[in-house]
Structure formats: structure tokens, C-alpha cells
Amino acid sequence: MSLAVVSFFAVGTFIEIYFLKVVSDYISIINTLSLIMFTFLVGNIIGRSWGKECFEKMQWHLRSRSIPGDDVLNGSVMALSGMMLVTPGVVTDLIGVLILFPMTRWIFKDIAENMVRKKIARGELYYFFRD
Incomplete structure (x- = not known):
């Protein structure tokens, strides 16, 4: 792994811990843990249902x-x-919630589409079509 990836995850972890501390100062530790468990359950339900639907489509x-x-x-x-x-x-939950709403989901879809197009253009990703 490159130093940039390790640095990104290290900084991201510290940012998440900092914001969790800030949130727990405002709403208490118990409520913060409840919020974490709630978003975990919602994420699990969304991941399972949309993953299955996407695979079937x-x-x-x-x-x-x-x-x-x-x-x-x-x-x-x-x-x-x-x-x-x-x-x-907190940051990952905010991004996850933003993706849930169709009016902001298109931003993330555009980012993903541009990433795929760049990988195809560079030859890092291949399609195989059968006539």
C-alpha cells in the first residue's frame, strides 16, 4: 500500500473519532452509541435490499x-x-445519507461513472460483448 493510502485512512480515522467526540459532547455517549447502532442497522438493510435488487436487474x-x-x-x-x-x-454516515436522496445521488453516480470511463480509457477495465 502506498503512503498516500495509509495516510488517507489514518487521517480519516482521526477525523471520524474527533467528530464522534464532538457529537457525544452534545448528545451524550449513550445517544451517540444509539445513533451508531441505528445507522448500522439502516445501512445493513439498504445494502442487502439494494444489493439484491441490483444483482437481479x-x-x-x-x-x-x-x-x-x-x-x-x-x-x-x-x-x-x-x-x-x-x-x-459521522462523516461516513453523512455521505451515506446524502447518497440515499435522489437529488444528491446523481453527484455520486457522476463521480462513479467518470471513474469507470477513465479506467476504460486507460485500459484498466474491459468490457466483453457477444454479438
């Missing part, structure tokens, strides 16, 4: 020989939302 598209582009991208972003909500922390 992808299978349907592949069986009908069509490209499952937007459905897979939407499902992947919602799975990311579930993962963010499962991860304890």
Missing part, C-alpha cells in the same frame, strides 16, 4: 442481452451508501 439485463449500465451504477452507488452507513462515524 443485472441478471435480467444480461439474459435479455442488453447493457445494464445505469441500473448497475445506481445499485453500486446505493451499495456504497449502505457501506458508508455501516461504517461507524
Whole structure:
């Protein structure tokens, strides 16, 4: 792992701990732990339901020989939302909640789509189509 990745996770961890401390100072430790457990449960439910739905839509598209582009991208972003909500922390929960709302989800979908397009352009990701 590169130093940048390790630094990112180290700084991210300290930021999450700091914000958890700030939140617990305002609403108490018990309420903060309850909030963490609640977002964990919500993230678990979202991850399971959207993950299953995304997989079923992808299978349907592949069986009908069509490209499952937007459905897979939407499902992947919602799975990311579930993962963010499962991860304890204020910043990750905020990102997870922002992804839940359709009016802000498009931002994350655009970011994911641009990342995939760049990987395809660089030759790091391949599609295989059957005629």
C-alpha cells in the first residue's frame, strides 16, 4: 500500500473519532452509541435490499442481452451508501445519507461513472460483448 493510502485512512480515522467526540459532547455517549447502532442497522438493510435488487436487474439485463449500465451504477452507488452507513462515524454516515436522496445521488453516480470511463480509457477495465 502506498503512503498516500495509509495516510488517507489514518487521517480519516482521526477525523471520524474527533467528530464522534464532538457529537457525544452534545448528545451524550449513550445517544451517540444509539445513533451508531441505528445507522448500522439502516445501512445493513439498504445494502442487502439494494444489493439484491441490483444483482437481479443485472441478471435480467444480461439474459435479455442488453447493457445494464445505469441500473448497475445506481445499485453500486446505493451499495456504497449502505457501506458508508455501516461504517461507524459521522462523516461516513453523512455521505451515506446524502447518497440515499435522489437529488444528491446523481453527484455520486457522476463521480462513479467518470471513474469507470477513465479506467476504460486507460485500459484498466474491459468490457466483453457477444454479438
